Amino acid sequence: MHYNHLGGLKRLAMDRDIIEAFNGEIYIVISSSHPRDRVISYLKYIPSKEKGSSIWFKDGIWYHRILKHYGAKYLSKIIKEYKIDDFLVYDDYLGITLIEIPTNQVKVHYLPEERTKEIIREPKDKLEMTAREIILSLSEKTGVPIDNIGITGSILLKMHNLRYSDIDLLVYGYNNAFKIRRHLLKLLEEGEFFKRLHGWLLEKYVEELTKTYPLDRFEALRICEETWSRGVFRNRFFSIHPVLYPSENIIKYGDQRYKGICLLKIKARVVDDRYSMFMPAIYRVSNVKLLSGCKFTEVNKISEVVSYEAIYSDIAGVGEDILVYGKLEKVEDLNTGNIHYRVLVGSYEANGMDYIKPLRWYSEENI
Numbered sequence: 428m429h430y431n432h433l434g435g436l437k438r439l440a441m442d443r444d445i446i447e448a449f450n451g452e453i454y455i456v457i458s459s460s461h462p463r464d465r466v467i468s469y470l471k472y473i474p475s476k477e478k479g480s481s482i483w484f485k486d487g488i489w490y491h492r493i494l495k496h497y498g499a500k501y502l503s504k505i506i507k508e509y510k511i512d513d514f515l516v517y518d519d520y521l522g523i524t525l526i527e528i529p530t531n532q533v534k535v536h537y538l539p540e541e542r543t544k545e546i547i548r549e550p551k552d553k554l555e556m557t558a559r560e561i562i563l564s565l566s567e568k569t570g571v572p573i574d575n576i577g578i579t580g581s582i583l584l585k586m587h588n589l590r591y592s593d594i595d596l597l598v599y600g601y602n603n604a605f606k607i608r609r610h611l612l613k614l615l616e617e618g619e620f621f622k623r624l625h626g627w628l629l630e631k632y633v634e635e636l637t638k639t640y641p642l643d644r645f646e647a648l649r650i651c652e653e654t655w656s657r658g659v660f661r662n663r664f665f666s667i668h669p670v671l672y673p674s675e676n677i678i679k680y681g682d683q684r685y686k687g688i689c690l691l692k693i694k695a696r697v698v699d700d701r702y703s704m705f706m707p708a709i710y711r712v713s714n715v716k717l718l719s720g721c722k723f724t725e726v727n728k729i730s731e732v733v734s735y736e737a738i739y740s741d742i743a744g745v746g747e748d749i750l751v752y753g754k755l756e757k758v759e760d761l762n763t764g765n766i767h768y769r770v771l772v773g774s775y776e777a778n779g780m781d782y783i784k785p786l787r788w789y790s791e792e793n794i
Contacts, residue, residue, distance in 0.1 A: 432464045434530025437538055440466045442670045442706045443579040443597055446528060447535040452511075453490070453584070454528055457735070458706045459673050460680045462518075465527035469494065469502050470511060472584075485586035498639050498736060500779030522685045522756070523775065537584060539577025539597050546582075547573060554587055554663070558594045561660050564620065565596075565667075569610040575599045577670070594665040604669030604704055608741075611667065612655045622659045624651045632657070632664070640738060641752075641780050649788050650738065656704075668737070669704040677702060677709070682762060685769075688755040690777060691720025693770060694786070695732065697747050707733045707773070708740035710749070710783075723755060728768045732783060735773030739783040753781040 433439070440446070444456040446466060453472035461467050472483060472490040483490040493505060506515065506526070516527040543562060550556040558578055566573045577597035581587040598607045614621040624632055629651060636647040651657070657666045699711030710732040717726045732751050734740065743749045754774040758767050772781045 432530060434464065435533030435536055436466070436530050437536045439673045440536075441599070441673065443577075443595075443668060444539065445537040445579065445583055446533050447537070448514075448528060448532050449534045450532075451488070454526065455579075459671050460676045460678065462527060462680055464530050465516070466530065466533070467525060467527050469526055470505055470509065473509070482588045482591065483581065483586050485584055490586070498779050499773045499775055499777070499781075501639075503775040503778070520681055520684050522687055539579045539583055540574060540599065542578050542583045543573060543576055546578065552589060554582065554589050554592060554594070557661055557663050558582060558596075561594060561596065561665060565607060565611070568614065569606045571598060571603045571606050575603045579668075594660070594663060596665065596667045597670050598667060599670050600672060601675050607667060607669070608655055608704065611658075615655060615658055620660060624657065624659060624664075628659055628662075628664055636738065639779070640736070641782050646784065646788065650742070654741075656741070668706070671705050682760065684759045684761060685771075686757040686759075687771075687774070687776065688757060688768075689721030689723070690753070690781075691723060691755050691770070692718040692750070692752045693726070693729065694718055695729070695749055695751060697743050697745055697749060700741075700744050703743075704741045706737065706740070707735045708737075708742075709733050710743065712749075714748075718750075720752075721755065723768075725768065728766075729755070729770060730767045731769040733769050733771050734783055735771070736781070739772055742783055743785045748786040750784045750786060751782070753777060 440456045440461050441459040442456060447453050451474040452470055454468035455471050457467045471494045472492055475489040475491050478489060481489055481491055483492055494501060511526060514526050514528050515524055517524045546555045546559050550559045562576050579597055580595035581592045598604050615623050632651060633644060633647040636642050637644060694716045695712035696714040697710050698713050702709040712732055715726050715729045717723060751770050753770040753772040754776050756769050756771050758769055772783055
């Protein structure tokens, strides 16, 4: 099918694609659901006029990495500090101001799945060789075709640093994500080649988590102990991020309108976690109890918790109780007219203090 609205895109934009605008700035795509002729994203690299000014370099250009930590509060800071007014949009459906790149302003669309093919065919350095080994091993052990595995981050841009860069992989497709998850959990338990974070890499990541999110050391360690999507392979940190194809999105852009109400803290029980691995992570909930925050009288109409903070993806399963602090939003289904409410984690209003935490982490007296 031909899409004349694609502009500079090579296909429909998907989560963690990378796009370079005509002004030279480099953006990371958020989710696989976008307006027809714009791409929701965040700014990560800007060109520098000073030679040798950073470790990030490609095609004769040095770049400053302006997003040094992930999280909504850092994205909000970038929007305030950098002049990106041309791409800032108040989105009537999402109810917030954010970066949406017009597709006709996309100069280069970097495709993670195409970069994977290049690395499989001809790795150029030790980091690419390690990435190739991970991809081939995962594909062989899980049955997920290499065509459904992508690589993002600085390796996708071909400006990775052999000392500092991580290996950030993507697995495309709902069913493929569950295959990778199931097999990687086993491989991490075996600990032969794929290992959980340990040693200085564990300490570094725990420190990063506690600085970036409202987590103490105990909570950060629990995340590291339980996650399947981050680990170590041959002493190199790797991550794997499930990505839905646009056709698999359960909520299409423009089908719902969101209106922020207030910040609150709730306790809820997860009743559906099928889309908790993806961006955004979606948890259907019931048994909702208001713990603090604004006085909202229709708590029984809160039916989902949604996180744009990837650290809280796949953090709790069906039947588990969770503590959530976030922004209460009214959700209007524009097809049916139905109204429900959700709690959003990863809003500008919460300024990095929002979270999802499973109650199984704590004893009753510590809740």
